[in-house]
Amino acid sequence: MRAIDRHAWTNRWRRHHPGERLLLAGGGLLLALTLPPLTAGPLLCLLMGGATVLGAGVPARAFLAVMALPAGFLLVSAPFLAVSLDLSDGVHLAVSPAGAWLALAVTLRSLGALSCLAFLALTTPVAELVPWLRRVGVPAPVVEIALLIYRLIFIFMERALAGQQAQAARQGYSTRRRSLRSLGLLIATLFQRAMERARRLEVGLAARGYVGELRVLTPERPLSRSRLAATLGVLLAVALGSVLLDRGLA
Amino acid sequence: MTAIILAAQGLEYRYPGDIAALDGLDLRVARGRKLALLGANGCGKTTLLLHLNGTLRPFRGQVLLDGQAVGYGGKALSAWRNRVGLVLQEPDDQLFSATVYQDVSFGPLNQGLAEDAVRARVSAALETLRITQLAERPTHALSFGQKKRVAIAGVLAMRPEVLILDEPTAGLDPRGVAHLLAALEQLRLAGTTLVFSTHDVDLAYGWADDVAILGQGRVLCQGEALATLADPGRLQAAHLRTPTLLALATALGVADGPGSAGPPRSQAALIARLQGRVGDGS
Numbered sequence: 001m002r003a004i005d006r007h008a009w010t011n012r013w014r015r016h017h018p019g020e021r022l023l024l025a026g027g028g029l030l031l032a033l034t035l036p037p038l039t040a041g042p043l044l045c046l047l048m049g050g051a052t053v054l055g056a057g058v059p060a061r062a063f064l065a066v067m068a069l070p071a072g073f074l075l076v077s078a079p080f081l082a083v084s085l086d087l088s089d090g091v092h093l094a095v096s097p098a099g100a101w102l103a104l105a106v107t108l109r110s111l112g113a114l115s116c117l118a119f120l121a122l123t124t125p126v127a128e129l130v131p132w133l134r135r136v137g138v139p140a141p142v143v144e145i146a147l148l149i150y151r152l153i154f155i156f157m158e159r160a161l162a163g164q165q166a167q168a169a170r171q172g173y174s175t176r177r178r179s180l181r182s183l184g185l186l187i188a189t190l191f192q193r194a195m196e197r198a199r200r201l202e203v204g205l206a207a208r209g210y211v212g213e214l215r216v217l218t219p220e221r222p223l224s225r226s227r228l229a230a231t232l233g234v235l236l237a238v239a240l241g242s243v244l245l246d247r248g249l250a
Numbered sequence: 251m252t253a254i255i256l257a258a259q260g261l262e263y264r265y266p267g268d269i270a271a272l273d274g275l276d277l278r279v280a281r282g283r284k285l286a287l288l289g290a291n292g293c294g295k296t297t298l299l300l301h302l303n304g305t306l307r308p309f310r311g312q313v314l315l316d317g318q319a320v321g322y323g324g325k326a327l328s329a330w331r332n333r334v335g336l337v338l339q340e341p342d343d344q345l346f347s348a349t350v351y352q353d354v355s356f357g358p359l360n361q362g363l364a365e366d367a368v369r370a371r372v373s374a375a376l377e378t379l380r381i382t383q384l385a386e387r388p389t390h391a392l393s394f395g396q397k398k399r400v401a402i403a404g405v406l407a408m409r410p411e412v413l414i415l416d417e418p419t420a421g422l423d424p425r426g427v428a429h430l431l432a433a434l435e436q437l438r439l440a441g442t443t444l445v446f447s448t449h450d451v452d453l454a455y456g457w458a459d460d461v462a463i464l465g466q467g468r469v470l471c472q473g474e475a476l477a478t479l480a481d482p483g484r485l486q487a488a489h490l491r492t493p494t495l496l497a498l499a500t501a502l503g504v505a506d507g508p509g510s511a512g513p514p515r516s517q518a519a520l521i522a523r524l525q526g527r528v529g530d531g532s
Contacts, residue, residue: 009388127349127352127388147346147348148346151346151389155390203338206305208331208335208356208405209361210356211324211328211360215356215359215360216347216353216356217369218352220369
């Protein structure tokens, strides 16, 4: 998660308007769900991988790592889609060509959709997308809580890691029994610290005029017409390509 | 006699558990000067600062702004905090936004300024603390010193008349301290009144105009920095020591300079004075 966040904050497209990346990811997602999966799936994976690695300059390893976990789940579950179970006359398990096609189609469609999300996650920080949520009508308290959680997760992880290292330095994890005890103590302490911190954060915010609304401004980033047009063009090309290729295969 | 912009009279405050944190505390903050609140750990410095912007309400006594006792209603508090800014010691207690720019924009937006004005304030505050290059960085990827400066910028962007800082140099490396003091000096030149708490007598000696020494929940003495810090008895009573430069200058016999110059207040000044003495051949 920290690796994804780091790439999201440092990639080459970081200073572009987030709407541009949202269009590419969202458009890709739409195509993955509507187009023939046998061709659109792989094409989208190529496009998103290319955009992430060649466009935004995120290392290919990072893209593959983000794809690997869900892809693993897909590959494990695909064989079960291929098998059909017939209970009308006793129990019959069968692998049919139709079932195999279905499994392949679902897997490729999912991979295509996943690649769109991987692209978005690796190129756009959550915090950039959240203000946009507000503009499309998500209630302010929900958006504010999301932003606070995003910020506090990192503080919490830092504290948890530091606490764990301090315990380990004093042999807190030398046996299984002690590990369990140390972990329990750490969790109890972290909970208490989190409450204290929340109270101090309230003081800090109140000193800056907080009266119940966390309004902030983000730096202005102009939408680039040429990049938007290019994005639409690429999506269109993928759509056409996948339909034509699909006909060629059939 | 300079005008008193902010004052505390007979403040008393107790935390649950019966510890008297403030016990009849009086303090005067002169407009346009740098006041150091000097005291050992746990002497009530932070508690006092939290009273000066109305976060805590005293059990007895009052806080005066321009000679008027301030109220604790919503409107009065908000007007108060627009004039008196507070920077907490731990920057993570203050930074809540994902990016530096967002966080600094929070205060001015709460003051009801228009978007353009807020953007101008944010740029100016980042500029003053020389962190413009950090504007688009995520808050969680900053070093401690950077976070500290962002926290100060967030309060600075509100353009307070009085800027209160809790242990501003704690945890900073020497270069960080130098940068911070330079930025604060710039603010003072622009007319901002500065109040900061510290247990570092050398910092108070080298940099403050006025010093208030805290102990046992009271201000033990308050006055011009040199005069106040020249009395070892007072400092010892508050579990503090004599500033290093002052002790050295006294021991070397150069505490009183040529003419009516007082003791040297920087390392460079002390060295210059010693070299001058060698040059005289005396």
